[in-house]
Amino acid sequence: MGITQILFWFLSIVAIxxxxxxxxxxxxxxxxLWLILTFFSISGHYILLNAQFLAIVNIIVYAGAIMVLFxxxxxxxxLNKETEPQKHKWLRIAGAVAGGCLLLVxxxxxxxxxxxxxQALVNTGGIGLIKNLGKELFTTYVVPFxxxxxxxxxxxxxxxxxxxxx
Amino acid sequence: xxxxxxxxxxxxxxxIGIVGVLTRRNAIIIFMCIELMLNAVNLLLxxxxxxxxxxxxxxxxxxxxxxxxxxxxxxFIMVVAAAEVSVGLAIIVMMYRNIHSVDVNxxxxxxx
Numbered sequence: 698m699g700i701t702q703i704l705f706w707f708l709s710i711v712a713i714x715x716x717x718x719x720x721x722x723x724x725x726x727x728x729x730l731w732l733i734l735t736f737f738s739i740s741g742h743y744i745l746l747n748a749q750f751l752a753i754v755n756i757i758v759y760a761g762a763i764m765v766l767f768x769x770x771x772x773x774x775x776l777n778k779e780t781e782p783q784k785h786k787w788l789r790i791a792g793a794v795a796g797g798c799l800l801l802v803x804x805x806x807x808x809x810x811x812x813x814x815x816q817a818l819v820n821t822g823g824i825g826l827i828k829n830l831g832k833e834l835f836t837t838y839v840v841p842f843x844x845x846x847x848x849x850x851x852x853x854x855x856x857x858x859x860x861x862x863x
Numbered sequence: 864x865x866x867x868x869x870x871x872x873x874x875x876x877x878x879i880g881i882v883g884v885l886t887r888r889n890a891i892i893i894f895m896c897i898e899l900m901l902n903a904v905n906l907l908l909x910x911x912x913x914x915x916x917x918x919x920x921x922x923x924x925x926x927x928x929x930x931x932x933x934x935x936x937x938x939f940i941m942v943v944a945a946a947e948v949s950v951g952l953a954i955i956v957m958m959y960r961n962i963h964s965v966d967v968n969x970x971x972x973x974x975x
Contacts, residue, residue, distance in 0.1 A: 701864070702864075705864055705868070709868075709872050712872070712876060713872070713875055713876065713879070716875075716876055716879040716880070716899055717879060719879075719883065719892075719895060719896070719899065720879060720880075720882060720883035720886065720887065720892070720896060725889060725891055725892060728892055728895060729895065732895050732898070732899065735876075735899065735902070736902065739902050739905070739906055742906055742909075743906075743909060746909055746910065746913050747913075748909050748912075748913070748934055750934070750938075751905075751909060751934055751937055751938065754938065754941060755902075755905075755941070758941050758944075758945055759898070759902070759941070759944075762945065763898065763944070763945060763948050766948060766949070766952055767891065767894075767895065767948075767952070770891065770952050770955065770956060771891060773956070774956075774959050774965065776889075776891070776965065784886060784887070784888055788886070789886045791885075792882055792885030792886040793882050793885075793886060795881075795882075795885060796878045796879070796881045796882030796885060797878070797882075799878055799881060800874060800875065800878035803874050803878075804871060804874060807867075807870055807871075807874070808867070812866055812914070813865065813866065813867045814865075815865075815866045815914050815917070815918065816864065816865060816866065816914070816917055817864050817865075817866050817869055817910045817911075817913040817914045817917065818913045818914070818916055818917040818920070819864050819913070822913060822916050822917070822920075824912070824913075824916050824928055824929075824930050824931050824934065825909075825913075825934055829928055829931060830931065830934060830935065830938070833928070833931045833932075833935060834935060834938070838935055841939060845939065845942045845943075848942070848943070848946050849942070849945075849946055851946075852945075852946035852947075852949050852950050853949065855949075855950050855953070856949045856950050856952075856953040857953075859950065859953040859954055859957055860953040860956055860957060862960075
């Protein structure tokens with residue numbers, strides 16, 4: 698078992714454990730912090746797959762910007778205590794059983810597919826580097842790139858319009 | 864790494880996100896679980912992109928850029944997620960200002 702396998706299993710266990718802690722911790726601030734740990738382990742997976750641009754963008758955008766926004770909103774509402782009313786016990790059990798059934802069905806459907814002998818290239822391969830992605834982004838995908846800037850502008854205006862007082 | 868491992872890891876993260884949406888009542892936690900599901904999909908897209916790159920390399924094309932599209936899709940998913948979070952959190956703040964709660968059980972009527 699090489700260092701790549703050890704890193705893969707370590708990052709997978711960290712990701713799944715912290716994702717479970719996100720949905721099980723009572724305090725919303727703890728949930729945000731566990732979610733940041735999940736995003737860092739997913740960024741570790743990107744680095745392992747040599748998708749360096751996406752790893753850095755994931756840390757900057759998700760763990761940096763989006764999670765800070767969540768923390769601001771939680772602290773603004775003063776929700777950092779365990780006051781959340783719980784759902785009824787049977788509803789929670791039903792939700793967990795439904796999610797588990799979905800996982801079971803998907804795993805059972807996908808465990809014998811014919812792509813299971815394919816390998817994902819780890820550690821090597823230059824397609825995840827900025828040079829290649831930038832070239833592709835500004836030639837083939839330049840129209841969606843510009844449209845996404847309009848999307849950002851409208852989201853910004855929308856957030857201000859919704860958020861301002863009356 | 865075999866592609867199966869990445870598929871099952873992404874499925875586990877996605878189903879954890881679904882269980883979170885179904886079992887919690889805090890609107891912000893539900894929103895965070897949606898982010899978790901988006902990230903599971905992103906991880907699977909990157910793994911498939913590297914899988915196609917590997918297949919193209921094995922087919923003998925040494926200078927191939929197969930699989931770039933998958934990583935650019937992940938980039939655009941991140942763009943849309945950032946816009947979605949800003950608008951969604953603004954809606955949650957406005958809702959908290961009106962009914963002084965972020966409990967989704969009080970949201971079953973959109974009037975008032």
